[in-house]
Amino acid sequence: MKKRVVMGFLGTKLDMGFGPDRWERWRPTVSICSQEGSMVDRYELLYEQRYQKLADRVMEDLRQVSPETDVRGHIVGIRKPWDFEDVFGHLHDFLKGYDFDVEKEEYEAHITTGTHVAQICLFLLTESRHLPGKLLQTGPPRGRKAKTGFGSVSLIDLDLSKYDQLATRFNAEQLEALDFLKSGIATRNKAFNELIEKIEVVALRSAAPILLTGPTGAGKSQLARRIYELRQQRGGLDGGFVEVNCATLRGDTAMSALFGHKKGAFTGAQSDRPGLLRQAHGGMLFLDEIGELGVDEQAVLLRAVEEGMYLPVGADQPVKSKFQLIAGTNRDLSKEVSSGGFREDLLARINVWTFQLPGLADRTEDIEPNLDYELREFSNKNGRAVTFNKEARQNFLQFAKSPQAPWRGNFRDLNAAISRMATLAPQGRIRAEEVADECKRLTQSWHRPEEASIANDLSEVLEPDVLENIDPFDAVQLSYVVEVCRKSKNISEAGRTLFAVSRAQKKTSNDSDRLRKYLAKFELQFGDL
Structure with a gap:
């Protein structure tokens, strides 16, 4: 049997009492060791120096009600019990230096006593496995035992997979999130689906930069917006979504467009301009084709990502802007670093989470569900339903999945093809004739001399x-x-x-x-x- 170790803060209000009448009151810390048939082998009591007298009384009472319990007191250097950073830092340091032995002992974190800040910090550190155990919650006695009972004790295991109903609910939420990231498209490609699963986890758990790579038209822009909308739904972002195609930023205007400028900074600067990074404050900034940025813009962007501040053109004081960055590129940025076209330190900063999106030709099993998606989108935008007849659908899918269809423009090519066929389709039915013409057109567009x-x-x-x-x-x-x-x-x-x-x-x-x-x-x- 493993030894049972309980760890918790001294309750400066609930555990209070020095006279004989203290035994008539419910005191959470003492009640844990008073439970029948529930032995505590060791109790680690955390408290501030100024409550030493109360801590001594509570520890003495613990030893009295449970002589078998090894009661140990620990002074934590908390100076501001309602300051999250102060409490979390001291508790984190204490747990980091604690000698846990999970092979021989099992641990419980008592979260009923202490300030609300202390309880939250203890919960977070248990969830993150800095304290490798379960949460222990106590409650006062009820009913006839209100004055004589020792109250209730319940354990909470943060391994939510053990709770069937919760696990079912979270699985459903995850499937809903995956479906949302895929725009409701029932994709069949195993590698792509696994990629989206990883992106879903990162999007909801991390605010670090995300780098989306892949060929032009692979869906980087749409996925970035979906990540933003998903995070916004789950309460992760308050600001807006700002999308910038870095390939459109050229010369002197690039710095001003991204970082803003002060009035009079250069000829034509007749008023202050906030810049796109400032517009993204509190939200998400998507820099598509980030490899097109000049090295000067890269240097300012690096500071903005690392420090959350930067200097607008012509400004003396830095501007603050906190945002999550998603970058997109169809280039090999490592090669760009070698050739001097991209800063190595910026690549290291945005390369925390990198996801390579495959081209459409590498996901031929996903062409059919994307075909249906594009038809629905066309119908919604144009107010009329369009479908394929059976022969036309078979002909188009056969061509689309063949080696003769490289899909150089990826989903942009597919979107344009469906749009053209749907527009020309008589009575909303795409026939074999429209498919034959479109296949010929696509083949010619992919032709390379x-x-x-x-x-x-x-x-x-x-x-x-x-x-x-x-x-x-x-x-x-x-x-x-x-x-x-x-x-x-x-x-x-x-x-x-x-x-x-x-x-x-x-x-x-x-x-x-x-x-x-x-x-x-x-x-x-x-x-x-």
């Missing part, structure tokens, strides 16, 4: 059926090999060019044979080129 030139080059030397079965990755490599062969006098010269490094490192002995075998994989010979 360099890819076409590779295909054209290879079409001169490969049969159509062979060309169709070559991956784009292999096509680029083969195109380069063909180009080198055409410029070489013979296969030996081409081999020496293509395998120059391997030859220098003596990793290959016959360049010609190696090239000949490579070409044979595509049914080619050097003479064909």
